[in-house]
Amino acid sequence: MADLERTEFLYGVDSSVADDDRFYEPPHIVRFRITKKTPKRIYYIPENWGRPVQRFVDRVALERDGEVRRRSAGWWEPDATVYLNPPELEQPAKPDxxxxxxxxxxxxxxxxxxxxxxxxxxxxxxxxxxxxxxx
Structure with missing residues (x-):
């Protein structure tokens, strides 16, 4: 619970894919500012979108598991899975x-x-x- 009280952000992974390999970006971590906390939910706004839409996740599940998958999320959305702490990303090594x-x-x-x-x-x-x- 102490972790959550200090947390000002939730985290997600942006792994969007471009049709053109010249514009490929490896997956990276994005932050979502927490706007409100209640006993059952944590509200946040994905900041990298044009029109801000407030979303929420289950606070109990997030505290218990450290991550929550949004049921209505598309695979391309950076907040499809929301993390309490920044996740570790495994970057593939460049071939020799x-x-x-x-x-x-x-x-x-x-x-x-x-x-x-x-x-x-x-x-x-x-x-x-x-x-x-x-x-």
Missing amino acids: LGALRAEMADAHPDRGGTDAEFIAARRRYEQAKAQQPTP
């Missing part, structure tokens, strides 16, 4: 192009690999290379 290139060379039929192994290794290398930002 040198290691993938070496793996591709080792899988080459001239070095004892098979055609299928080489094709699969080359596909992984090409996909990783395409995801790297161009300087």
